[in-house]
Structures are given as structure tokens and as C-alpha cells.
Amino acid sequence: MGGLIEITLGIMTAVGGFVDVSEMVFAAQAGSRFIFSLIWVFAIGTIAMGIFGEMSGRVAAITKQPVFNLMRQRLDLGPGIIALIGSVVTSLITCAAEIGGTATVLKYLTGWPYPLLAGLTTLALVLVIWALPFKWIERLFGLLGLLMLVFAVSTVKIHPDWGGVARGFIPQAPVTLPMKDLVTYGYFVVAIISAVLFPYETYFYSSGGVEEEWKPKDVTVNKLVATVGFGLGSLLAISILVNAAVLFRPVHVDPSVIGTSALQAAIPFGKTGLLLALLGMVFAFSGAAVETGLSSAYSLSQFLGWEWGRLKKPHEAPRFTIAWVATFALSLVIVLTGIQPLDLVEWAVVLSIVVLPATYLPLILIANDRKYMNQYVNGPISNTLGWVFYAMICVAAVAALPLYFVTQGGKL
Amino acid sequence: MKPNGALKLLAEVRDLQIVDKDGKNCGICDDIELEGAPGKPLKIKALLVGPGAYEGRIPKWLFWMVCKMAGSRMTRVPWSAVDKISARIFLNVTGEEVGLRKVEDRWIRKFEKVPTS
Numbered sequence: 001m002g003g004l005i006e007i008t009l010g011i012m013t014a015v016g017g018f019v020d021v022s023e024m025v026f027a028a029q030a031g032s033r034f035i036f037s038l039i040w041v042f043a044i045g046t047i048a049m050g051i052f053g054e055m056s057g058r059v060a061a062i063t064k065q066p067v068f069n070l071m072r073q074r075l076d077l078g079p080g081i082i083a084l085i086g087s088v089v090t091s092l093i094t095c096a097a098e099i100g101g102t103a104t105v106l107k108y109l110t111g112w113p114y115p116l117l118a119g120l121t122t123l124a125l126v127l128v129i130w131a132l133p134f135k136w137i138e139r140l141f142g143l144l145g146l147l148m149l150v151f152a153v154s155t156v157k158i159h160p161d162w163g164g165v166a167r168g169f170i171p172q173a174p175v176t177l178p179m180k181d182l183v184t185y186g187y188f189v190v191a192i193i194s195a196v197l198f199p200y201e202t203y204f205y206s207s208g209g210v211e212e213e214w215k216p217k218d219v220t221v222n223k224l225v226a227t228v229g230f231g232l233g234s235l236l237a238i239s240i241l242v243n244a245a246v247l248f249r250p251v252h253v254d255p256s257v258i259g260t261s262a263l264q265a266a267i268p269f270g271k272t273g274l275l276l277a278l279l280g281m282v283f284a285f286s287g288a289a290v291e292t293g294l295s296s297a298y299s300l301s302q303f304l305g306w307e308w309g310r311l312k313k314p315h316e317a318p319r320f321t322i323a324w325v326a327t328f329a330l331s332l333v334i335v336l337t338g339i340q341p342l343d344l345v346e347w348a349v350v351l352s353i354v355v356l357p358a359t360y361l362p363l364i365l366i367a368n369d370r371k372y373m374n375q376y377v378n379g380p381i382s383n384t385l386g387w388v389f390y391a392m393i394c395v396a397a398v399a400a401l402p403l404y405f406v407t408q409g410g411k412l
Numbered sequence: 413m414k415p416n417g418a419l420k421l422l423a424e425v426r427d428l429q430i431v432d433k434d435g436k437n438c439g440i441c442d443d444i445e446l447e448g449a450p451g452k453p454l455k456i457k458a459l460l461v462g463p464g465a466y467e468g469r470i471p472k473w474l475f476w477m478v479c480k481m482a483g484s485r486m487t488r489v490p491w492s493a494v495d496k497i498s499a500r501i502f503l504n505v506t507g508e509e510v511g512l513r514k515v516e517d518r519w520i521r522k523f524e525k526v527p528t529s
Contacts, residue, residue, distance in 0.1 A: 318522070
């Protein structure tokens with residue numbers, strides 16, 4: 001029974017922690033601009049995330065090694081340092097985007113000045129990480145992030161064209177669109193893949209597995225949490241896309257402002273829906289800020305062999321502690337420069353996809369290495385899917401920067 | 413695997429996490445120092461730990477950048493201090509005994525003065 005509760009909580013935490021500011025922004029914009037035709041990208045990205053998430057958890061359980069240790073061993077030092085710098089910069093920008101997103105939503109709720117709210121958000125997150133045990137942090141943000149389920153309930157309430165939604169799951173390229181829109185569609189494909197597969201999620205997940213001392217017997221729980229949890233979380237992102245297609249597109253609302261999506265719950269459920277959506281966004285975004293802030297510290301500490309981990313007290317892993325506190329401090333500085341959270345989201349998404357191939361290559365190699373993994377080595381399905389999705393990520397990584405510049409970040 | 417066995421040096425030693433006999437992380441094996449002569453067996457003399465050991469493994473411009481950011485210190489850990497090697501390198505001594513964990517321990521002493529840490 002205890003195991004069942006653990007699995008349920010793990011899945012709920014994965015669902016509540018799945019959607020962050022970039023997924024919300026790109027899901028809403030995708031629905032508003034291209035109706036249901038980008039749903040398949042979320043679906044494929046989520047399968048890839050499930051495959052890589054499961055792999056990273058399994059590797060953590062068997063080898064006791066998190067992703068960044070593997071990255072250095074398998075990529076060699078030089079490429080490893082480049083990947084480290086890319087990863088830290090990406091986590092920093094993503095953390096700033098999440099803090100900016102949280103502050104923006106809090107501004108809607110309180111009316112207080114944005115810089116003050118960004119400062120208070122950062123301070124609160126640092127205090128929470130400092131004071132609370134790892135499990136509590138994960139559960140606090142994951143479970144309160146479940147308030148975002150109001151978006152899924154709204155989808156049911158607004159009665160979308162379910163046939164159209166189902167057809168959205170079939171991979172498609174809308175070749176009838178004018179070239180300008182087709183290129184923008186391509187940018188959204190790449191951006192959504194990046195937003196779903198953000199590398200910090202893998203760093204955080206596998207580091208948590210090592211910290212919690214997962215054992216081979218935890219491999220099944222890991223598989224359930226990674227596949228069911230991420231899958232249900234993705235349905236939440238897809239519901240935001242569907243709501244935007246049904247509610248925003250007909251009245252030409254461009255949800256390019258963080259917070260616009262909250263209206264998706266306000267339309268069917270009034271003030272209560274709006275409040276639930278905004279609170280859900282606060283916890284989902286701030287939970288993602290916690291993950292990115294810690295991921296940056298995990299990456300640095302694991303690459304350099306320092307003591308690390310949130311199960312340790314701050315003084316037991318001092319350089320790890322300095323790294324995550326510094327990430328939050330620098331993120332706040334970035335937010336206070338006045339850069340819009342939405343711009344940060346776009347930069348984070350484009351930089352992430354460039355870093356992704358370096359993140360997942362060592363993971364697939366080690367998960368395929370029988371010497372390390374014994375009977376827990378990749379099976380034929382996860383191996384084939386892993387390489388197929390890896391090829392997809394590489395193509396997306398090559399296309400990301402040109403598409404970003406050509407489409408001016410999807411604003412064409 | 414025991415330290416007197418045959419090793420694929422680069423794959424099995426370099427870039428592994430070093431853990432001392434108390435289970436504390438002591439950095440990464442950044443490179444290895446070898447000894448030997450023509451006609452004699454090649455043996456590992458020491459593990460090299462610290463950014464100074466990056467020289468020769470990464471391009472000069474990157475090494476210059478690393479040194480500017482992290483310094484160029486390097487610690488030699490005698491091969492005799494190695495207990496066993498698996499996915500990590502386990503030492504049969506404490507990190508302090510072989511000159512590792514200096515920076516970590518300095519920060520630990522500073523952090524112990526911070527309330528609630």
C-alpha cells in the first residue's frame with residue numbers, strides 16, 4: 001500500500017510539475033495560430049521525454065550516476081566543458097524566465113510592482129530550498145501545480161471538436177499554408193520539442209534518483225512515473241493548446257503575454273476558474289524555477305566532482321549550495337534588467353535544443369552498455385525509440401537557430 | 413576491479429568521480445600520470461586532480477579560460493591510494509590525507525558559522 005501511495009504521489013508530482021512557463025506560452029500560441037495541428041508535436045515530444053526520463057532514472061538506479069557524470073565520461077573533457085557551459089547558461093536563462101513568469105502572474109493577483117514581486121519570489125524560493133527537505137520541495141510544487149488541472153476541466157467544459165483534436169495527434173505538415181506561415185510552423189515544432197524536452201528536467205530527475213538512492217527494484221516505479229506522469233502532464237499542455245484554439249483564435253487573441261492563458265479557465269468558470277488558473281501557474285512556474293536553479297548546481301557539482309545534493313544540509317555541500325543560490329541571484333539580476341519574461345522563454349527554448357544532443361547522447365550510450373547496466377540495459381524498443389528521438393533532436397538542434405532568426409522568434 | 417588489474421586507462425579511470433574511504437566526494441580524476449621506460453611495463457603513477465590537469469586534454473584557448481575562472485591547481489594522488497574502481501574510484505585513505513577536498517573543507521568551515529545551515 002505504501003508503494004502504491006508512493007507511485008501515485010510520484011505520478012501526481014510529475015503531472016503537476018510538467019507544465020512550465022515555456023510550455024504554457026508555446027502551447028497557447030500554437031493553438032491560437034495553428035488550431036490543433038501542432039498537438040502531435042507535444043505527443044511525440046512527450047513520448048521522447050518518457051523514454052529519456054525513464055532511461056535517466058534507470059541509469060541512476062543501476063549505476064548511481066547522474067547525467068552530468070556520464071556526460072563528462074562519454075563526451076570527453078573538452079566537449080563536456082562546452083556542454084556544461086551551455087547547460088548552465090540555459091538553466092540560468094530558464095530560471096530567470098520562470099521567476100519572471102511567476103512575478104508576472106503574482107502582479108495580476110496583487111497589483112504590486114513587478115520588480116518587488118520578482119525579488120520576493122526569488123527570496124521565497126531560496127528560503128524554501130534552504131529550509132525544506134527535498135521530498136517536500138518536490139511534492140509542494142508538484143501537488144500545488146495540480147491546480148493547473150483547471151485547464152483540462154475547461155477543455156471538457158468548452159466542448160471542442162474532439163474529432164479535430166484527435167486528428168491533431170497525427171503528424172502533419174500544413175503544406176497549404178503560405179511559405180511565411182509554414183516556416184513559423186517549423187519554428188513552433190522545434191520550440192515545442194525543446195520546451196517539452198528541456199534538459200534541466202533530466203538533470204533534476206536523475207539527480208533526484210541518485211540522491212534518493214534508487215535501487216534496481218525502483219526501476220518499475222521509475223518507468224511508471226516517467227511514462228504515466230509525463231504523459232498525463234503532457235495532456236495538460238495539450239488542453240491549453242486546445243483551449244487557445246477554441247477560445248482565442250476565433251476572436252484573434254494572441255496569447256503572447258504570460259497570463260493570457262488564465263482566461264481559458266475564466267471563460268467557463270468565472271472568477272473561481274481565473275483564480276485557480278493563476279495560482280496553478282504560480283506554483284507550476286515557481287516549481288520549474290526551483291528545478292532549473294538546482295539543475296544548474298547539480299550540473300556544475302557533478303561535472304567537477306564536488307559534494308552535492310539537497311538531502312545534504314547546506315554546510316555539507318557548500319559549493320553546491322553556493323551554486324544554486326548564485327543561480328537564483330543571477331536570475332533575479334537578469335529579470336531586473338527589464339528583459340521581458342517572454343523573450344527569456346524564447347532564448348531558453350532555442351538554447352536548450354542546442355544543448356539537448358550533448359545531454360542525451362551519453363545517456364543512450366550508457367543505457368546501452370551492458371557492462372554498466374547488466375540486465376537493465378536498454379531493450380530493443382527503448383533502444384530503437386531512443387535513437388530515433390535522438391536523431392529528431394539533432395535535426396531540431398540544427399534547425400533551431402536559423403528558424404529563430406528567420407521567423408524573429410515566431411513573430412512573423 | 414582491483415588497481416593491479418589490466419585497465420583500459422582512458423575509458424576506465426579518467427573522468428571518474430573519486431570517493432574517499434569515508435564516502436566523501438573528492439573531485440574527478442582529470443588525468444593520469446604514467447611511469448615506465450622502453451622495454452618496461454607502463455604503470456600508472458598517480459591520479460591528477462584539478463583544473464591544472466586539463467592541459468593537453470582541451471584546446472589551449474579553453475584551458476586559458478578554465479585557468480582564468482578556476483585557477484590552475486593540481487593534486488597528485490598516488491596510485492597506491494586507490495582501493496578499487498567501478499563506476500567511481502574508491503580511495504583507501506581520506507581525501508585530506510592525499511591533499512584533496514581542500515577547497516570543499518574550507519567552505520564547510522565557513523558555512524558552519526551560518527545559522528540554520
